[in-house]
Amino acid sequence: MIDRRTLLLASMAAFVPATTLARQSSPSPKTFDYGTAKLDIYAPDGASGLPVVFFVHGGAWEYGKRSQVGAKPAFLLANGFCFVSIDYRMLPEAAVATQASDVEKAYAYVSANIAKHGGDPKRIVGMGHSAGCHLIALTGMRGGLPGVAGLLLDDTRAYDLAALEKNGGMVRAYARVFSDPSQWAALSPASYVDGRKHPPTFIAYSGASGRGEESKAFAERLRATGTEVTLFDGSAYTHMSINRDFGSDGDALTAAALAFLKSTVG
Incomplete structure (x- = not known):
């Protein structure tokens, strides 16, 4: 669960007036292949x-x-x-294996080019929701996001597919x-956890069935490696609202996630 330090940071983050700015402007992206x-x-x-x-x-x-991002861009830009x-x-x-490869290719492109657009390639945090959460966890755990500074995982059950079936x-x-059990180990983020410390990881779960347990x-498996883990109890959210509400005024997950981001790369 969230420790005292993280709660303090979250309470501080709640005072950042970013969502007001987010409503005032909707930033336009630059698109790249x-x-x-x-x-x-x-x-x-x-x-x-x-x-x-x-x-x-x-x-x-x-x-x-990729355009289904809600208030995330405006909120995060307003917060630096x-x-x-x-x-x-x-x-x-x-x-799914090909999708994970695509994520790694996209990350490599961003790492190589983000400095030209104002970003620091040494301070990238991977974030995903649902299937995207699984893909970020999978690629991050197996070393497919070299140099990634942290992971923000938002609500999946697909951390350990064999355990999920059991x-x-x-x-x-x-x-x-x-559908192919012979692929479960390779596609399970948990398969790549043991034996080494991983980047700081924020794990949020909704009230949807089984999310909290998984x-x-x-x-706990990550913590056993010495990895710094923040666990956010989002059981008051649905699987959709835990993603949709990110960046909203007074949203608890937003405050906690921003605190994690600031303490990790801010």
Whole structure:
């Protein structure tokens, strides 16, 4: 759960008047082709050396697009960050393993080019919701995001696919995507946790079925490696609102996530 230090930082973050600014302006991104798909870079005018949030959208590994970012760009720009949102190939065109490769390619492009747009390539935090949360966790844990400064994981059950099946959580939505058990280990972020310390990780879970149990188990496994973990109890949120409300006035997850970002790369 969130420790006292993180709660203090979150309470401080709540006083940042960024959401007022977010409502006043909707920043326009610059779009780039990173090889297999496109990504959008949002940066304040005249920015230089700002920390970066690299976002991967959700959509059950089959739907969604990079423009579905809500208030995130305006909120984060107002708080001194650059923001990047990517597209990636999805089912049925691309299997999950290919999607993870796309995420890594997009990250490599951003790492190599973000300085030209005002970002600091040494201060990138990977963030994802739902399927995007799984992909950020997977690529981050297996070393596919070299130099990433932190991970902000927003609500998935797909941390350990074998455990998910054992616990009765391999429901239709997951069983359809992860239909081959021989691939479960390779596609499970938990497979890459043991044996080394990972970048600071923020794990949020909603009140949707099983999210808390899977997130807590993953957090404990990370903590056993010495990784700094912040666990956010978002059980008051739905699976959709925990993403949609990010950047809203008075939103608890927003305050806690901003505190994590500031303490990690701010």
